[in-house]
Amino acid sequence: MPWLSVTLAQAAEPTPPTVEELLRSASVSDAALSPDGERVAILREQTEGGKRKAIVVLTKADGSAAPVRVVIGDHDVKTVEWASNERLLVTISMWKSASGEPYGFSFYGFFLPYPLRRIIAIGVDGSNPLMLFADQAKVLKSQFDLSRVVDYMWDDPQHILMQIWSGRHEAWSLQKVDVHTGKSEQMELGTTSTDFWMTQRGVPMMRFDSTTRGTVSIQGRAPGETAWKLIRKARRDELDKLPDFDVAGPTPAPGVFLVAQAREGEDARVLRTFDIATLQFGEVVAQRPSRDIEEAIIDEDLKLLATAYREDRLEYQFVDPKLAAHFRGVNSYFGNTCNVRLYDMNLAHTRFIFNVTGPKDAGAFYMYDTGKRAVEAIGDRFPWLPPERLAGMEALKLKARDGTALSAYLSTPIKAAKGPLPMLVMPHGGPELRDKYDYDFMVQAFAAQGWLVLQPNFRGSGGLGRAFADAGRKRWADLMQEDVEDAVAHVVALGRADPKRLAILGSSYGGYAALMGAVRKPDLYKAAVSIAGPSDLLTLMATVRREEGADSLSYAYWLKTIGDPRADEALLIRGSPARRAGEITTPVLLMHGTEDSTVRPSQSKTMADAMFAAGKGCEHVLLKGEGHTGWQDSTWTTVVTQSAKFISKYI
Template identity: 30%
Template sequence: MFRWFVRAAVAVLAMGAVQSSAQEQTPLSAESFTREPAIWSATLSPDGRSVAAIQRSSQGDVLTIIDWRTRTAQITQLARTDRNLRLDWVAWKNDNRVVFSLTQEPVIRNQRIITEGSTRVYAANRDGSNATLMEAGGARHASAYAPIFVIDLLRNVPDEILLGSYSANGFAVYRANIGTGRVTSLVDFGEYNTAAMYVDSNGYPVMRVDYLTDNSGLRIYRRSPRQRDWTLAHEIRRSSASQNRFFEPLGSGPGPGQVYVAARSEGEEFQSIYLYDTATGNLGNPVFRHEGADVAVVWFDRNDHSVVVGCGEMQRWDCRAMTPDRQSLLDALRRHLPADVDIALQDVTADENFWLVSAHGPRSPASYYVYDRQNDAISFLASTQPQITAQNLAPMRIVDYARRDGTRLWGYLTEPTTPGPHPLVVFPHGGPESRDSYSYDFFVQYLAWRGYAVFQPNFRGSEGSGRSFATAGYRQWGRRMQDDISDGVQNLIANGVVDRDRICIVGASYGGYAALAGVTLTPDLYRCAISIAGVSDLVEMLNHERSEEGRGSAAYSYWLQVIGDPSANRDELIAVSPARHAADVRVPVLLIHGEDDSIVPLEQSEIMRDALNRAGRNTQLIEIEDEGHIWGAWSREHRQRLLEETDRFLAQHLAR
């Protein structure tokens, strides 16, 4: 089924596959903001001479080997789009050989699967020759379409990698030779519901993650090296994971039987990084923690498995190195790059002379650079969105404000570069136990490009600011959480930042609920609202969740805690359900919803549309065919339509 995977005719491109940092720019449009990344999975060769990456071409995904000094690139593999193939990632095994993942997408016609999809792993020489399929057990697969994936590259083993696949006996872990592709040994078996295995520094599986049979959570097992029997370490259910313990395996520790985990112990406000002992189950003391935020990012030395840098995400990333030498590296990178970007370490050579980093910020879609530490010089490699430059994008700033009870809150404000005050789009995030970040957002930047200021409030109930802050939003839908949004808007008005007569509230998922609540509970504050896959009736939404998941399910229990009980708290829920107050709406409302949304059903937007129609209010429902809940995962065409419909609606209702 992978017969259409083709080694490309070797082509050496001068400035073709590698972007110029000063490319000619074509005029922007909605399409410009919805393109897929032009490059991803960049990784530095062990000797630091080359970068392997996957790039997008008119024919499909190409694997390129880039000489970053001469800015030339060699295309070595092509996965043709017209054959439903895509390249997922690439990694160096050694200076001459790379490992990469290839997926064949399923072919679906008239809602019928014509051809199953699957994923395979290949190894190839840096020039594209000797491309070898990793067999991972051959006929012992559970089916011909069972995916194969890499568990560990086994950096200390010259010619082997560790693979995982679903076999007739359950989840199987194999060692395979990168030259021949053949299995050299069967390492271990899991269960049919095993989702992942984690190995220690010797490549031995010491931690296993299984889905619960009712898909309500995870079981995490541990064992000491060379033991066969597993011991249950944690059971994490959806109903309790968010407010109590948090435990996520990250990767190999420096010694046998050690795995790094991100965890939040009972009673702790923030999650930290621990070195977990799989033999004893001892979490020990944190190896990295941030006093004011969850640890959002951590980088490990791939040679000795030590922690290099950890970052807590507050209003921006706050990154700290574990040694003075590596802190000097971070400081040097900050000197070379703009002040409004945050830096992520991607790869490093064994001698630490060459570092591959990515930089991202509100006006900078992620871009790759190579840093030569010995010469203190940095070289631009490529941008994930080369059609957009900082000159096209609007700056973001952090706005602090006090809500009505004196609580200090903050949010992000993105303002067009033209003179203000500007019309304002209030853009609360989904979740609600999620957060916005100081980074590039295609939706925010498109609106700013069209002349709107965009406010993203960090209301109570958001994650990242501690458990107390998150749980302060429990059962506060339409109440404190909505007040936090309204108070942020009033602060901007009071400071003359925005045009008070031209404010619209727009959001997706929980943000869609907040948009509808905004125009029903505070009808004088907004000129219009757009709800994308939003909840409109809390009682009906909870009834749907109970019907789909079961009264005793962990998912339903979680929403009872977060929203309320439709039996015991029915009146309180009706009081903050926008569809029950449609007659209070005084402004136009646009509803957008994916037809295949399995999280917030389309019915929620239909309920709101019907209620607004009965009340004689101005509304429209746009149904997006074949799309689900996560709008960022919609097709490029549908993301573009989302931007254009939003712009059309705002232009109509926020005009002077």
């Protein structure tokens, strides 16, 4: 009676996901389409007999041949990418040796696990597998990371460009690596401050050198030139982008690149050409009113295919109107409710791989054939997280108390009880980042507690035009907080949130907003959680000045964004939660990575000391060995579970 088991399975009540399920490695890690569009590589992870196996599945795109399975073994698999139509590159992370000894390093008496990252090259039929740099035993033994590809060099099917660390020179080295033999030769040596290069058809033409806190010197070397020259200095944001000179990639014209930038008088970042030889900007290639161009999709022949921007969902502007029509059709296939990201394509632009995500879709890969106009599923990344287990999200439009138009996202837990629900407010970091309509691990983790989750895009957020970002300058403690409060009031007025069961949590600037919210509205929030958040703006500015220099771009940016410690001292004191701890009656949890170089852990310690000095007390958790971002899964588990446990005591 097979129908009986189906009926029973369908009748099962969906349950919200656990933190372990949300953090579990994807069953499909990556997918790639060969340049000619004939083959698809799918990177899978599965468990057999209690042991994890990473597997690459190689298939013909038209289904004309049986798939080939290549077993990689018990390793974290990261990416697949075609070096040519004949060779595939698989990036893996190895956490332990063949004898079972963990890889890592000692840090002040603590052993911190850290993987070895390697690339394996294989043939289209799984033949001739080899590890790149396999002929250099000393390099393999001494290097943690041998996975940084700079250029896949589509014009040269034999080689790719990679960068590896030269311990002898204390600098990155640019290497030309043979994907058939694994052997390499040095092409160029960077300086001690070099981070990476950008190339055009295998030739290094831009080099990025940086200081420890994010000021980047962009060097250029046009075709025919022998020496590097300074193009400009820029500041790196929390997404490791350069907001005022974000290089998207090369064009077919020698020495000409595409750069996203907002000039004085422009309200959003546009895409324009930049000539390294003349150091001059050219024509605007793409723009969108009041929306930043976030990404340029460039094919293997260096031709611009599309540019990406965001409304609530991800959108594209295509160079070819015919491709725009195909993309609209694919979006319609997914009900116009997901983010359909251009992930890979063949050179002829007849086959595409899309990575599709949404509030109720944790991610899946699909292939689209323009000739057949057919969408084919090639890999569900998290099959244990079906839509019915995930919280839904809706986009809210509202007005701030002064009439400014704001946007926010409200997520509702599955099986939500009737009547107003407890709500967690989650202001984002940056502050020049933004929240969006998409799958969010933390949102799902907290919605699984039965809470609404509100994500407001307050003044000062990025991606919504320069005027909107500039409206938050020096307004951290008032206008930006008012916008968060007005978003909360909007949801409460809708009858959705219980005004007596509200909490606030954020990371980085969002952590500051949580603390400042507790200062401003001691009766509004029943709990506040600050993760890596600043608490004393005067000492924060002093740290940036000391570490970056008074004449640095970073310091200049924060002077404009937070305020001048001399001219605006009263503003910074008034906007420092640690200096107003006596006004806080809300229970506070502080969490901070011990190795955070963006917001020093002393900021949380200062806040904790101030709370105890004021007779309030708080909880203070240190995340051993962790920085500002890029945490291990175990750390994310600690952050989410301890935050949820703390908040649940009060709402």
